[in-house]
Amino acid sequence: MAAVTEPGSAEAPVAIDAMGSDGAPAPEVAAALACRARGQAVTLVGEREALTGAGAPPPIDVVDAPHRVSMADEPAMALRRSPQASVRVAARLVAHGRAGALVSAGSTGAIIGAALLELGRVPGVRRPAVSARLPVPGTDGVILIDAGGTPDAGVAAMVGFARMGVALAAGDDGPVPPDARSPGPVPRVGLLNVGAEPGRGNRAVRGAHVALAHMEGFIGNVEPADVLAGVADVVVADAFTGNVLLKTIEAMATAAGLDRHGDAGALLLGVRAPIVVAHGSAEAATLEAAVGAAADAAASGVSARVADRVASRAQTVGSGTPR
Template identity: 40%
Template sequence: MKIAVDAMGGDHAPDEIVRGALLYRKEGGPSDLVLVGREDQIRKALGADVPPGITIRAAQDVVGMDEHPATALRRRADTSIGVATAMVKHGEADAVVSAGNTGATMAAALLVLGRIRGIDRPALCGMLPTAKGKPACLLDAGATMDADEHNILQFARMATRFMEKIHGVDRPSVGLINVGEEPEKGGRMQLAAHALLEGAEDLNFYGNIEGRDVTRGITDICVTDGFTGNVLAKGMEGVVDVFVEG
């Protein structure tokens, strides 16, 4: 397997990204990595002794953290995330990884790779630690704001395949984030989503879960709209900050 890595995306890129790539190879990571970005900077960060399984693909441009992602991608053909994503499109890589502008990564996937049939809107997945020791998949953590019940069903399907294929979970359980366990709880959207999820025979639907159930690890997947998921994830982060920083 070959992974295209956006070497220019994220804090202290490309140095930290290159260090991560070298560490991956040193620790015996099984995939080949293609570092995509400014060749001179990447080469300097790599040093003289480049291990096997790491190559470079030149891309002169970068999407900044404060740029409008889709506009930047449409105007500039040679961005690191655009080139890395195009490698997947053209079969030159099997996957793309970026620690940069989230919107740009999503926009590149949408513009370059296109949508999977049956999936109307994007979703972000956050893997959260739980009291049970195994991580839970929170989806959507912030991509689609006004998600309707059909989007929620699609998110549950995407998360199910992800947990099966990537995390090796057999029939991952899906919880719908709500204000109570009973099926009649929630707003209009949650009521409709509950009915759709309950009727989906390809899903292992657990039922409604509450905010506190995410870290309890009640279900493998916690599905919600992007607004709620984003506020929830950041609210939990805020509590961790208080405990860690005091």
């Protein structure tokens, strides 16, 4: 049994939701074995008999969770009906300090729901967001936020996404309050839209443009071509639009014959510990990379850093209103 530490601790193992992927639990077990072989501590969370049948040996820590949330389930209802669902149990391990981070290839809605139920939001955030790093040439990766969390995000939610994205992009040496007039380098923030003109887009996007105009580093609307040209360090979108862009880029990479097994998933921001969201179709190598990303996030304290910077603002962000 893993020792108890603080939530998000780099000293604790990474919890793997072993019932999350389309092929579960075989890819998760294979990823756990590969992680253990290179010295990364992991805890598999899922139906014990299924994990044993998939090859999980005694040296790997296993926490029994007899239920799972499928892609067809309504996440909130399924999580409340099944407190022992694998993703919720895995999030509980993180909340109790028995794991330092969580990796899941399950339903994004279920992952976010489990994180909110067991970990809770950080102060100043009402809508967590999925942040993905797009592999844009000549950059360290353009941050796309929200890439899958809140499809119907309103103005305040998108402003909150921008602030979390800036805190993530800025790193330890960046500006603390994103709206402050800082002498240091400020991440460039673009709002994903169908055109560059301020009046383009739906009501929420137009409102977000007005609100973000007061943020230092905001460069206005950006189109997909601008995103791929690296004109912004942070690209803000509602989850529907952001996820479509992300999957389009991924499909183009696959069509071009690029190896995507090293894709490490996307980091969920706005909750109290690192959670990495992987694709449902993830294979063992992809999940192994996601575990590495989760361990790195725990070691760097990125979730706490983003939380501190968002919480430093007196105004609550990400409420999802007004529209």
